[in-house]
Amino acid sequence: MDKPEFYQRLAEILDVEEVKPENVLKDFDVWDSLAILSVLAMADAKYGVSVKAEEIRSVVTAEDLANLVEAKRK
Amino acid sequence: MNFTFRRKRISGVLVVVPANERSFAEEMRNFNFPESRSLKLKEVMGYDKRRVVEPGVCVSDLAVFGLERLFEQKLLKREEIDALLLVTQTADHFMPATSSLIQGRLGLKQDMLCLDINQACAGFVIGLMQAFMLLEQESVNKVVLVNADVLSRKASPKDRNIYPLIGDGASITIVERDVADSVIHASVKMDGSRASALTIPAGGLRLPSSPETARLEDVGDNNLRAKDHVFMDGSAIFNFVQTEVPPLIKDLLARAGVAFEEVDYFLCHQPNRFMLEKLADKMKVPYARMPNNVVEHFGNSGSVTIPTVMAYNLRERLLREQFQVCLAGFGGGLAWSAMLLTLGKLAFNQIKEYK
Amino acid sequence: MKCTFKNKRISSIITVAPSQEFRFDDEYPYFKMTEAQAKRFKKMMSLDRHRIAPPDVCASDLCLFGVRQLLEAGVLKKEEISAILFISQTPDYILPPTSNVIHGKLGLGHDVVCLDINQGCAGFVVGLQQAFMLLEIPAVSKVLLLTGDTGSKQMTRENRLNYPINGDAGAATVVERCADGRTIFMDVKNDGSRHKALLIQGGGYRMPSSPETLKLREVEEGVVKCLEHVDMDGAAIFNFTMDDIPPQIEEVLALSGDTRDSIQYFFLHQPNPFIVTQMAQKMKLPPSKVPNNVVSLYGNCSSTTIPLNIALNCSELMRSETRRVCLSGFGVGLTWAAAVMDLGPLDYCKLVDYDSK
Numbered sequence: 192m193d194k195p196e197f198y199q200r201l202a203e204i205l206d207v208e209e210v211k212p213e214n215v216l217k218d219f220d221v222w223d224s225l226a227i228l229s230v231l232a233m234a235d236a237k238y239g240v241s242v243k244a245e246e247i248r249s250v251v252t253a254e255d256l257a258n259l260v261e262a263k264r265k
Numbered sequence: 266m267n268f269t270f271r272r273k274r275i276s277g278v279l280v281v282v283p284a285n286e287r288s289f290a291e292e293m294r295n296f297n298f299p300e301s302r303s304l305k306l307k308e309v310m311g312y313d314k315r316r317v318v319e320p321g322v323c324v325s326d327l328a329v330f331g332l333e334r335l336f337e338q339k340l341l342k343r344e345e346i347d348a349l350l351l352v353t354q355t356a357d358h359f360m361p362a363t364s365s366l367i368q369g370r371l372g373l374k375q376d377m378l379c380l381d382i383n384q385a386c387a388g389f390v391i392g393l394m395q396a397f398m399l400l401e402q403e404s405v406n407k408v409v410l411v412n413a414d415v416l417s418r419k420a421s422p423k424d425r426n427i428y429p430l431i432g433d434g435a436s437i438t439i440v441e442r443d444v445a446d447s448v449i450h451a452s453v454k455m456d457g458s459r460a461s462a463l464t465i466p467a468g469g470l471r472l473p474s475s476p477e478t479a480r481l482e483d484v485g486d487n488n489l490r491a492k493d494h495v496f497m498d499g500s501a502i503f504n505f506v507q508t509e510v511p512p513l514i515k516d517l518l519a520r521a522g523v524a525f526e527e528v529d530y531f532l533c534h535q536p537n538r539f540m541l542e543k544l545a546d547k548m549k550v551p552y553a554r555m556p557n558n559v560v561e562h563f564g565n566s567g568s569v570t571i572p573t574v575m576a577y578n579l580r581e582r583l584l585r586e587q588f589q590v591c592l593a594g595f596g597g598g599l600a601w602s603a604m605l606l607t608l609g610k611l612a613f614n615q616i617k618e619y620k
Numbered sequence: 621m622k623c624t625f626k627n628k629r630i631s632s633i634i635t636v637a638p639s640q641e642f643r644f645d646d647e648y649p650y651f652k653m654t655e656a657q658a659k660r661f662k663k664m665m666s667l668d669r670h671r672i673a674p675p676d677v678c679a680s681d682l683c684l685f686g687v688r689q690l691l692e693a694g695v696l697k698k699e700e701i702s703a704i705l706f707i708s709q710t711p712d713y714i715l716p717p718t719s720n721v722i723h724g725k726l727g728l729g730h731d732v733v734c735l736d737i738n739q740g741c742a743g744f745v746v747g748l749q750q751a752f753m754l755l756e757i758p759a760v761s762k763v764l765l766l767t768g769d770t771g772s773k774q775m776t777r778e779n780r781l782n783y784p785i786n787g788d789a790g791a792a793t794v795v796e797r798c799a800d801g802r803t804i805f806m807d808v809k810n811d812g813s814r815h816k817a818l819l820i821q822g823g824g825y826r827m828p829s830s831p832e833t834l835k836l837r838e839v840e841e842g843v844v845k846c847l848e849h850v851d852m853d854g855a856a857i858f859n860f861t862m863d864d865i866p867p868q869i870e871e872v873l874a875l876s877g878d879t880r881d882s883i884q885y886f887f888l889h890q891p892n893p894f895i896v897t898q899m900a901q902k903m904k905l906p907p908s909k910v911p912n913n914v915v916s917l918y919g920n921c922s923s924t925t926i927p928l929n930i931a932l933n934c935s936e937l938m939r940s941e942t943r944r945v946c947l948s949g950f951g952v953g954l955t956w957a958a959a960v961m962d963l964g965p966l967d968y969c970k971l972v973d974y975d976s977k
Binding site: 266358373470 | 621622623624678679702709710711712713714715716717718719720721722723724725727728730731732733734735736737738739740746749753754756757759760770773774808809810811812813814815818819820821823824825826827828829830831834848850952953954955
């Protein structure tokens with residue numbers, strides 16, 4: 192999985208210039224139920240994976256999220 | 266409205282009654298009536314014992330319990346259930362439907378229909394009609410009809426019109442196709458203009474529940490009732506039953522070409538002993554062919570009383586024999602319904618206690 | 621559970637929305653949103669306006685108004701009504717059934733079957749299934765399928781998750797027999813193990829109404845609710861719509877021998893435009909076949925979104941021509957139901973405002 196591309200897509204959703212792997216998702220102003228929906232949609236549309244509501248609630252950093260999506264692609 | 270169904274049958278019945286039993290003799294102290302009058306009522310109405318759920322017990326609890334007993338006894342397999350119909354007036358929630366909750370709790374398959382139908386005392390016959398209609402579909406082989414209510418939880422302890430007679434319970438009826446070329450005749454009628462004879466005024470969206478609707482009010486007949494409580498206009502219901510039910514049954518039997526004498530049993534909804542005796546008198550049916558003992562042992566559990574009559578009075582016999590029976594359910598809506606069918610031999614016909 | 625039906629048709633549709641319209645731009649201060657947040661929310665969910673029923677108007681009122689319009693228009697006669705199906709999660713009463721109340725108000729004869737069925741967003745398709753089954757009975761001539769909800773009464777205005785998207789509405793759909801109709805294909809599925817995605821905890825018998833269940837609390841920023849209000853897990857709903865609905869639609873298409881090309885319209889339930897767009901993309905359906913404007917103009921009105929969608933977008937077309945359509949309802953339960961059938965030409969197809977006079 193192209194991680195830089197993933198972080199770029201995440202940055203678009205979170206309405207920021209850039210997202211680093213170590214960034215904590217909850218720290219973003221815009222990390223709310225809308226953002227979560229956008230992430231679920233992005234995971235499905237761009238990566239063909241279904242991320243579950245419980246799974247997304249348990250990740251902490253952007254890297255956790257990237258790893259989650261990557262693991263599901265296998 | 267007349268219905269005819271072919272090649273369908275009831276294959277088993279399980280009734281669930283709460284283990285918790287109350288007696289009229291103990292409870293009558295709550296009423297604003299002298300004891301002597303209450304005792305007279307007891308005799309006429311046939312009140313004695315009734316079964317009611319403990320606080321917090323819901324319809325899905327009774328249904329899950331009953332179905333688990335069937336799974337345990339290998340009388341039913343989870344995968345076989347193609348449709349789960351729940352006929353109730355006392356659902357667990359406004360949403361989701363309680364039949365979905367039951368499906369989830371029991372881990373039933375996804376490829377099935379779950380349907381909650383709000384019906385009162387006509388609900389067993391109406392539920393059976395639903396089941397028969399579903400069985401016309403090729404993919405449907407077994408329908409589980411659950412009738413269940415916990416209406417005691419909405420009866421005012423200070424309302425002598427209703428409190429002593431309400432019982433709680435559930436029944437599970439398995440409905441499937443019949444290899445025999447059997448015919449079932451049924452008839453349903455409705456009259457919403459008389460709906461106010463049996464209502465719960467508050468709790469829906471017309472008048473949501475509030476501290477105001479929970480307040481007991483003196484309704485003028487020496488009874489105390491809240492708008493959250495079930496209200497029954499006893500004499501209106503009595504008149505309704507006497508007027509509408511006999512012609513319904515008469516027409517049904519005429520259509521089927523069956524004489525009254527040929528019906529082995531009239532298995533009717535059990536409102537109270539008095540009403541049913543009067544109905545038998547009017548239809549000139551001997552009491553022996555219209556069992557009338559459910560209220561005194563279990564209470565009036567709405568649409569569950571008909572399967573209770575079957576399981577309580579014909580427990581063994583329905584396993585070994587076949588009978589031509591006429592079912593009749595009537596009450597809230599107002600709705601009245603009757604069905605003529607051959608009943609038995611059942612694979613099971615049980616009563617189990619829920620603790 | 622699969623079913624097939626022959627020689628049945630929808631003959632009339634009327635959808636009724638409360639006349640009271642509210643715009644998101646005026647309401648967002650109630651949701652404790654900043655202007656920036658509101659802008660983002662509005663954009664993502666394509667919100668604009670919705671209809672909310674006044675306090676004294678219930679779902680049955682909206683449906684009954686629709687029925688009276690049909691009677692007045694002469695496309696339905698009282699004596700033809702053999703059954704009233706009332707599909708709702710916001711009934712007038714728990715006892716008696718609301719379909720009986722409607723029966724009484726219409727002054728119909730006794731030979732009418734009245735059924736209240738507790739269904740939400742899958743309710744139009746489940747209701748159609750009921751109607752088709754009843755029409756197998758010779759004595760049944762026309763079935764009145766009523767869908768209606770006043771979801772606004774199961775939430776506060778100060779609830780950014782639910783209120784902006786909710787719409788109140790009712791519909792009356794007439795279903796009857798026809799000759800030489802093609803086969804109708806349907807499938808219904810249920811999964812109660814995921815029921816927590818859409819739930820009202822209090823008010824039923826599991827958690828009876830009390831001062832405690834009525835107490836309003838701000839459970840998170842901009843969400844004020846009590847235990848008798850809707851609990852919705854948006855992410856779980858999203859998973860459900862993306863995972864379970866496309867396979868069911870594929871299944872029903874395979875059953876009917878149809879393809880994306882042979883189906884002219886996909887009338888999908890509209891939880892919100894964002895989800896519908898995602899679903900359409902996933903199923904590779906051209907947007908022109910998936911009308912997706914109900915929420916923007918009227919709000920998510922539960923089981924009524926499908927008939928409202930048809931009346932809003934295709935009423936003229938459906939009054940004169942026939943189209944092969946796929947209907948898909950999904951939501952609370954969880955229940956999901958899909959149907960492939962011909963629709964049109966309809967005798968009547970309108971979207972009107974409720975008039976209490």
